[in-house]
Amino acid sequence: MIKHIFLLFIFTFTLVASVIKTPVISVDNENELVTIKIGKIDIGVSGFIVHKLAKDTSVILKDVVVVDFDKNTEIATLEMRDFEQLRQNSLPSGNWDVKVDDTVVLAFGYTRAMLIAPNEEVYYRVTKATDQVQWLHPDLFATMLSFNGHPTPLKEDFKKMSNTISVGLIFFYLDKKLFTVDAKSMTIINISDAPLVQNSIKLPFYSRVEEIDSAWWGEGSSELDNYEPYYYELLLESNPDNEQLISLYNKFQDKE
Template structure:
């Protein structure tokens, strides 16, 4: 009984160190598109948002930043943070003293898992706002996509306000920041199924993209996830 009690598929400490915390800092220095944060993010590849103050209690998110070095060096992204036809595009450049939130919306997480059991075990052991993969499957269907990619994950994340994507690979879980499209962390996982549901666990039996057909038995979930 003692041996049985010690054996668990996943542990809370494993994922506690896996997810980085949100961090508040400021822009210390700006040099063209390169900038320096007054306090570095926990992990390289993490993204954050820049908040500029316009005075009289008016402020707005102006851009994304991605940390490139552990010393707090970062770069800004030119594409808009918020897309809305009725709102003007903010063109304010990043300036010294701007506030920065690192790990913006990191509480909202999409999990791509090989089966329902793995999905349930992970989501029950850590308190996050889990975005169900059914939504991602429907998104890919409407976009005419057939398999996950960093590009369509980034598009889905922006549409559904997803901050992180956990991808279960063969023996590991990796943490993808969809804004930077970088793997920012990974952890070893044991007792995973030998074969995963293709293209990932979803409660949908059929969608218009034609994923779930007679040829799916020949497709490899782990091979595809290793390519992300």
């Protein structure tokens, strides 16, 4: 039965899991934008730009996130951001600009994912449904949250986790739906049906870490007292125009 439940999820994951490499076709340095030519791409898919220095030497210049796609022209617009993943303040940084024909690498790390689930049974049913992804255990994230004193995970915590342990996708299980989210942009890539029975909830999410330490004050320092409402609102923060998400959230609120 579980194979049928997650057939759509597995199919969708296959579509987004492959790394995409394509050249930059235009650069707008003033607005920090580049464009690429591509047959199809989802808004919110992240990646980076590689600049070739010599035959066997290259450097990553910028992080990028897809912010627009014109299906008629097959032109995608990408927003450039500072590349933080391998930052080393003790070493000098280069002064190279992004150029036409530099290589954009998208969906890198999409084969490494983490699942935010309400309990152990849901966690294992989802993660055992496919072997197309390397699942990073949420214990890692819970440990990082404890170190930061955040028993309530913030948007920034997910991004830091993505950079620290190279997670490309985060899956959120909410109200019998599975949300596929780009870990860097926190943009929803897909929403799949996953009608599993949910008999219990472990806060802030399923992990084997018994308690997440809290800071004395500040955002994220309070204990999370609900599951679905909080993560719905967290996703809405980064996806305010996602009509499907808004509809699901409104239906959830009507049931409460």
